[in-house]
Amino acid sequence: MRVTFGSMHRNATAGIEAAAERLSSLQRQVSSGKRMEKPSDDPSATLGAIGERNESATIDQYKRATDTVGSRLSVIDTVLSDLINQVTAAQVAAAGARGTTKTQIQRDAIATDLEGIRDTVFADLNASFGGTYLFAGIASTAPAYTRTPGGPISAYAGSTQEMEVDVDATRSVKVAFNGLQLAQGADATDIFTEFDSLIAAVRAGNAPGIDAGRAALDRMFDRVSTSQGRVGADMRTIDEQKLRLGEMRRASGTRLASLEDANMAEAISGMTQADAAYRAALGAASTVTKQSLMDYLR
Numbered sequence: 001m002r003v004t005f006g007s008m009h010r011n012a013t014a015g016i017e018a019a020a021e022r023l024s025s026l027q028r029q030v031s032s033g034k035r036m037e038k039p040s041d042d043p044s045a046t047l048g049a050i051g052e053r054n055e056s057a058t059i060d061q062y063k064r065a066t067d068t069v070g071s072r073l074s075v076i077d078t079v080l081s082d083l084i085n086q087v088t089a090a091q092v093a094a095a096g097a098r099g100t101t102k103t104q105i106q107r108d109a110i111a112t113d114l115e116g117i118r119d120t121v122f123a124d125l126n127a128s129f130g131g132t133y134l135f136a137g138i139a140s141t142a143p144a145y146t147r148t149p150g151g152p153i154s155a156y157a158g159s160t161q162e163m164e165v166d167v168d169a170t171r172s173v174k175v176a177f178n179g180l181q182l183a184q185g186a187d188a189t190d191i192f193t194e195f196d197s198l199i200a201a202v203r204a205g206n207a208p209g210i211d212a213g214r215a216a217l218d219r220m221f222d223r224v225s226t227s228q229g230r231v232g233a234d235m236r237t238i239d240e241q242k243l244r245l246g247e248m249r250r251a252s253g254t255r256l257a258s259l260e261d262a263n264m265a266e267a268i269s270g271m272t273q274a275d276a277a278y279r280a281a282l283g284a285a286s287t288v289t290k291q292s293l294m295d296y297l298r
Helices: 005-032 043-097 104-125 179-183 191-204 207-260 264-290 293-297
Strands: 163-168 171-176
Touching (some): 043 104, 043 171, 043 191, 043 207, 163 207, 179 207, 191 207
């Protein structure tokens, strides 16, 4: 087979270009820490990386949801604790109003106390977080109860349908409650009507009326305590979920790194070898260009 100067030059040039491309690729890996610059570098790894990025985005979305839900549940738990305290205070006050030895001044003072507790319960059931009302169900942009200054408290204005937020693909947590369930439950009237009746009974020294009011307070205490127990369970779920999502996020990041990141020891070793190959290609090309026809006639 005949070898011409032109073919030798082309072969030498091709060798230099291949060595230079290999060296440049490894230098970029070392400087960037990434082994893939474009999808064609490793189509299979690219598809895997896309899947991992999608997985990470989903995990991040659930993590943001758990952070928000966790803060919201913390506020709800605080409000429910205050409701329990207020109902307990009302029970104590009502018990203190019993007996025939109470003077009218004393009964009026207890009644005034109960009015203040009623108003605090009203404020608790209208508690909000992040611009939405916690005890108005899905109608969370408006307060659960309203009242005109000095007037009676309205009927429940919220929704009986409660709002839930997904914290993973198979789990959701309640974030907006049915306030009517707390304030009334299975009773014929809500707690505010019961408070008004109790206050009137205290002022009048009406023992049966006071006992009926105390019984209504007992039932509300049970309803609120049950709801707080559920909130506590959800808060524990959120804490566990945060840990689990954190572990999932780290695992996904590790898998993504194994697909995209360069093995620095291998890349540096390869770069050294590629540099040697590039220099050898340059040397070979230099030798070829120095040869003349007389070299082949000898």
